[in-house]
Amino acid sequence: MSHPAISLLELNRQLKGVVQSSFSSALWVRAEIAELRENRNGHCYLDLVEKDERSDQVVARMRAMIWSYTYRMLKPYFETSTGRPLTNGIKVLVKGSLEFQEVYGLSFAIKDIDPTYTLGDLEQRRQEVLKRLKTEGVLEMNKGLSLPLVPQKIAIISSAGAAGYGDFIHQLENNAFGITFYHRLFPAVMQGEKAAQSIAEAFDRIFAYAGFFDLVVLIRGGGASLDLLCFDDYWLAYHITQFPLPVITGIGHDRDVSVADMVAHTSAKTPTAVAEFLISGASRVLEQVNSYSRNLKQITREKLLQHQNRLDRQSYQLVPRAQQLMAEKRHQLLNLGRRVPALTQGYLQGQAQLLKQFGGQIRQMPSRALTGEHQKLGRYIGQLKGQSISLLKHSKLHLEMLDKNNRLNDPSEVLKRGFTVTLRNGEVIKDVQLLNQGDLIETRFRMEK
Template identity: 40%
Template sequence: MNKDTFDKPLSLLELNSLVAAVVDISLPDEYWVEAELSEAREVRGHCYMELVEKDEFSNTPTARASAKCWASRWSLLRPKFERITGQRLHAGMKVMLRVRAQFHAAYGFSWIVSDINPEYTMGDLARRRQEIVRQLKAEGVFDLQKELRLPLFAQRIAVISSEGAAGYGDFSRQLHDNQGGYIYKVELFAAVMQGEAVEQSVIAALGRIYERVDDFDAVVIIRGGGATSDMSGFDTLALAENVANFPLPVITGIGHERDECVLDMVAFARMKTPTAAAQFLIDNLQRTALRLDQLADRIADRVQRRMDVERVRLVSLSERIPMLFSLVKTKEWGRADRLMQRITTAANRQLVTAETHVDTLQRTIEMSVRRKIDNERHRLELLAQRVEAENPDRLLRRGYSITTYNGKAVRDAAQLPQGALVETHVEKGTFKSRVE
């Protein structure tokens, strides 16, 4: 190393000035560059960007750089870009910039932006949108909202919008000042409606509505004013999935007339403005009222026609009643006579049968009684014979005697006590004896 190098060191300003000169000489031209924005912000009219390029497979940054667009140029580029793309510059956006290299002694290296190609960004946005739509269709949720039906009496409305915004005020006035005098119950679920926080904020609002899903008939998502260009938050997969799967019809009115965002595509109905969204609900109730009026007219007409028919029928019946009564009377008298004859015949037949049965029973009873009397007479004769055979008088006449002690016949002499007085019965008389 040359010793003079240490004897005469350069100041940082001198060194940076050398680098600036080298950059100016080596990179005198402007270049178109494709990159992704990792950050974009405006300060005092200038636009400051952080550019990044990521690996296709790992998504790891492979290159980074800073870029600036000075206010004098940015004031011309910004309106054109936002008018064509419908969006502001934001992180994650793919851009094509025309840049030139600049190395500033005090601020270092950066790319100075002189132009921006909105068609390139439009193409990237379209590709992203198509990819989201393709994924939603693959999941089978893209058309779920279209399969829902808006209730005929949709009057309980949950609104997702920024609190105090002009769009929400326009929606409420349009809804409540309707010519039909219909009454709506509107409840606001505040959310961020522009910037990077849109996705999570709106999803959170949908979650709060879902917790009370039975309290509402439909959901309306409207932008509360804000820049028409700031629409990136409505082109996200997560928000589209939440809306597509929501159980209530979701109506959008986010003021994006030039093109549909993904949220518009999956919603039940897409309106251009908050006022149009309110009118959509009013028209629905007007159609319901008209249908009810038509049904009421049809019911009244049918009732009137039925009444006319019944009136004619009653007149006809009233004219036929005397003749019909006479016919019915004659018919019923004949029927009564036939019934009386049948009853008389049946009664006579029953009486004859009963008399025959009584006669049969009488003969049977007489024979049974007679047989019973004969049997009992014979049994009495046998008993009389037995009684006669057992008669003590008969034994006495044959020479036998009966001795009693205390009124009982003596069968065993050993049972008589000494001196007992006994009585002996013979055929002719009795006598008493004392036992010795």
């Protein structure tokens, strides 16, 4: 069974006719540039999108182009008016015509652009970033850090070969005061889509050495003055607010103030202005030190002069006073010399009297000592006599008792008391166990055997 049908080409031709009849005149369209590509022939191809404000999801998409003869005029016009590059991620208000080609489909040919719309959108974005930072309570955090009195150890974020970086170093190292600054570059991309992330990564590298530096200098190392969008980035600004060291910016633009400038501790217009800020601060301290040194020298000279005058006055008074003192001492010595003979005679008489007293005492001492010893000897003799008599009596009594015991123990006396004595072969038997059967024994009584 066949169905009525038309060819794809015929369908696209009908669609082309509908588009041409429905959108016969140019119209203004609001959109965001998702992607922008420049062709080598000078044409510019864009991918326009619209996103949901809440979910940030793409809800519409269309291809667009700017032909080379138009792009050569629109690009500088837009960038000069806005101070921003025509690039990805920005919202634009463009005027163009809707076209439909049988092979390439629907597209939008841009013929004009309104820079004021983009400026308003960029400002709105920046205000949203500032509002978010303020709501989070970090907007003024880096400004609250104390700037060192003389910051001399500086971490620099910039592009290594940029003229702005070179100007900064030249200004810093060739200052008129001869102040020495120690600096180290942490290179980063300073323009383009990856600039914000690159700068944030440089801050992270510095954080590892935060204890070695006094502050961080963020300077834009030359390049086009249009590319400043990265310095309005929320995450870059957040890194600056949270950084533990004061951050000084010198991004190099005179007309606009970026979010990075607003959250940094101090901002200057150019890299050389940042260098001059550091030099002037150090020079003020140096001048104060020099002023203190001059004042100290002046005070020291005045004190020395005062002490010199005092010494001069005292030296003038010293000679008369010394002469007066010598005269007083001489008079005292004369008086003492006159009194010496009398004092000597009195002293000698006193000593003679003492010797006389000692002589009498010495003569009496032997007789007194002999008398005392004679009395002691008499006492000792009496004691010896008494003790000798007592000892003799005691010895006599002891001998008498021994003699009595001997008489009582005599064998004849023992036999008188009824005891007998048994002998064997003339020897006294004291133990019956010593006798054997058949032994001849002798028993003695008091008067007979």
